[in-house]
Amino acid sequence: METLEVRGVSVSFDGRKVLEDVSVTLRKGELVCLLGVSGGGKTTLFNVISGLLQPDAGQVLLDEEDITGKPGHISYMLQKDLLLPYRTIEDNVALPLLLRGVKKREARKQASALFEEFGLGGTEKLWPSQLSGGMRQRAALLRTYLFSQDVALLDEPFSALDTLTKSAIHRWYLDVMERIHLSTLFITHDMDEAVLLSDRIYLLTGQPGRITSEIVVEEPRPRRQDFNLSPEFLQYKRRIQEQLQNP
Amino acid sequence: MRSKLPAVVAVAVLLVLWQLASVSGLIPAYLLPSPVKVFQALYNDRALLAEHALVTLQEALYGLVLGVAIGFFFAVLMDAFEVLYRAVYPILILSQTIPTVAIAPLLVLWFGYEMLPKVILIILVTFFPVTVGLLDGFRSVDRDAVGLLRSMGAGRVRIFRYLKCPSAMPQFFSGLRIAAAYSVVGAVISEWLGGFAGLGVYMTRVKSAFAFDKMFAVIFLISAVSLALMAAVSLLERKCMPYRYLKDRKEDPK
Ligand SMILES: Nc1ncnc2c1ncn2[C@@H]1O[C@H](COP(=O)(O)OP(=O)(O)OP(=O)(O)O)[C@@H](O)[C@H]1O
Ligand SMILES: [Mg+2]
Numbered sequence: 001m002e003t004l005e006v007r008g009v010s011v012s013f014d015g016r017k018v019l020e021d022v023s024v025t026l027r028k029g030e031l032v033c034l035l036g037v038s039g040g041g042k043t044t045l046f047n048v049i050s051g052l053l054q055p056d057a058g059q060v061l062l063d064e065e066d067i068t069g070k071p072g073h074i075s076y077m078l079q080k081d082l083l084l085p086y087r088t089i090e091d092n093v094a095l096p097l098l099l100r101g102v103k104k105r106e107a108r109k110q111a112s113a114l115f116e117e118f119g120l121g122g123t124e125k126l127w128p129s130q131l132s133g134g135m136r137q138r139a140a141l142l143r144t145y146l147f148s149q150d151v152a153l154l155d156e157p158f159s160a161l162d163t164l165t166k167s168a169i170h171r172w173y174l175d176v177m178e179r180i181h182l183s184t185l186f187i188t189h190d191m192d193e194a195v196l197l198s199d200r201i202y203l204l205t206g207q208p209g210r211i212t213s214e215i216v217v218e219e220p221r222p223r224r225q226d227f228n229l230s231p232e233f234l235q236y237k238r239r240i241q242e243q244l245q246n247p
Numbered sequence: 248m249r250s251k252l253p254a255v256v257a258v259a260v261l262l263v264l265w266q267l268a269s270v271s272g273l274i275p276a277y278l279l280p281s282p283v284k285v286f287q288a289l290y291n292d293r294a295l296l297a298e299h300a301l302v303t304l305q306e307a308l309y310g311l312v313l314g315v316a317i318g319f320f321f322a323v324l325m326d327a328f329e330v331l332y333r334a335v336y337p338i339l340i341l342s343q344t345i346p347t348v349a350i351a352p353l354l355v356l357w358f359g360y361e362m363l364p365k366v367i368l369i370i371l372v373t374f375f376p377v378t379v380g381l382l383d384g385f386r387s388v389d390r391d392a393v394g395l396l397r398s399m400g401a402g403r404v405r406i407f408r409y410l411k412c413p414s415a416m417p418q419f420f421s422g423l424r425i426a427a428a429y430s431v432v433g434a435v436i437s438e439w440l441g442g443f444a445g446l447g448v449y450m451t452r453v454k455s456a457f458a459f460d461k462m463f464a465v466i467f468l469i470s471a472v473s474l475a476l477m478a479a480v481s482l483l484e485r486k487c488m489p490y491r492y493l494k495d496r497k498e499d500p501k
Contacts, residue, residue: 051397071400072397095399
């Protein structure tokens with residue numbers, strides 16, 4: 001894919017407007033984040049982009065093609081890891097391939113080739129309940145990646161993790177991103193995470209939710225080791241905070 | 248195994264008390280035969296009992312398999328079409344309020360004394376717990392998981408195959424275990440009410456002969472057959488859902 005474009009999306013539930021005229025763009029290889037308060041409509045926007053929810057107005061365009069309300073084009077990792085308890089890790093991860101019609105043996109082979117890369121080596125035959133939270137998250141990420149190596153929506157992919165695991169997984173994720181060039185739009189309400197990972201940040205604020213500003217993080221990737229302790233990092237956070245307070 | 252120890256001990260104690268009550272003359276032998284007498288009757292009549300038990304087991308299995316198949320069919324249809332659910336579900340509930348002993352003689356009238364009316368009766372009592380269990384399971388599926396599969400391009404058939412069906416397995420097996428117990432009881436009742444062979448028929452014969460030891464022997468046997476069938480279901484359950492019986496959870500492979 002070259003660009004994913006969301007144009008003027010509005011959504012309401014039972015007459016209550018949740019999103020109003022939201023437009024977002026994601027270009028090839030970018031890591032873009034959607035930052036906003038809880039209940040602001042972030043997940044709702046992802047449901048629209050993934051095609052699960054038909055918006056009241058607006059369009060979703062993938063390389064100019066209208067995919068509004070048509071699921072099956074974009075990888076979507078939901079807010080919960082949703083590993084199916086009755087499938088082993090390798091069969092969970094291979095699910096998108098099976099759904100696409102790939103034979104079981106071939107699907108397992110393709111999946112297992114990436115287990116090491118995603119830090120899941122040796123977990124192939126385990127059940128989801130036997131993994132730690134961080135591993136479940138990585139398994140869900142791998143499943144998302146196997147659906148499409150192109151563009152992915154990640155809904156708060158790291159929010160369920162403790163701070164230490166989180167910063168380890170951030171470093172790992174940035175590292176992997178350098179190699180796999182997945183274009184990613186992800187949701188967070190963690191400012192540090194937003195600045196640390198993103199090329200650009202959209203702020204979604206208000207009731208109904210609108211995109212009130214877009215912040216470009218100029219820091220090159222891979223980020224330097226101590227970026228999260230630098231004055232620039234703090235500067236970005238301050239800007240975000242100001243924007244959130246007076247949109 | 249340790250968890251079953253109290254139950255085994257309790258049953259043993261009960262049998263011993265019963266034996267003591269009989270031997271001491273507390274309860275007259277013509278009212279309640281002692282356990283030893285019952286086991287003797289069981290042993291002496293073993294060839295005949297085995298023959299009848301086989302007939303009963305066969306009926307129960309036929310009925311159970313067909314009942315499960317029909318239950319599955321109903322559940323899938325009612326899950327797929329909401330209208331059908333609303334129309335048929337109340338009828339299913341109503342059908343379960345009809346006492347078995349009332350339909351069994353009718354089935355004999357319509358279908359004769361052979362195996363058919365028995366199997367039909369067993370189907371009637373077994374499909375219901377299976378249908379209800381499966382429906383419950385289908386309906387309790389995580390909506391977000393459905394969303395996940397839809398986002399991967401799955402249609403209704405694939406969502407059913409990869410999500411709804413496997414998710415409903417725990418509830419299905421709960422229903423199946425009940426159905427297995429019903430199937431043996433159903434078989435015995437329908438034999439009792441008309442037939443040529445089976446433990447129910449044996450029962451009517453020893454009853455008219457006032458052979459209480461044999462009566463109790465066959466009761467023991469029926470319980471044993473039911474338990475064996477339920478154990479088989481549990482075994483199948485463990486085979487089908489190994490992930491629910493893991494010993495150490497959260498083990499780290501590294
Ligand atoms: N299917 C639905 N029907 C009715 N209301 C809904 C539905 N889905 C979401 N909402 C409402 O829309 C609003 C936005 O919800 P959404 O899940 O998009 O928020 P969010 O930004 O993802 O929040 P969080 O950060 O807590 O995940 C909420 O007020 C929610 O109650
Ligand atoms: Mg959300």
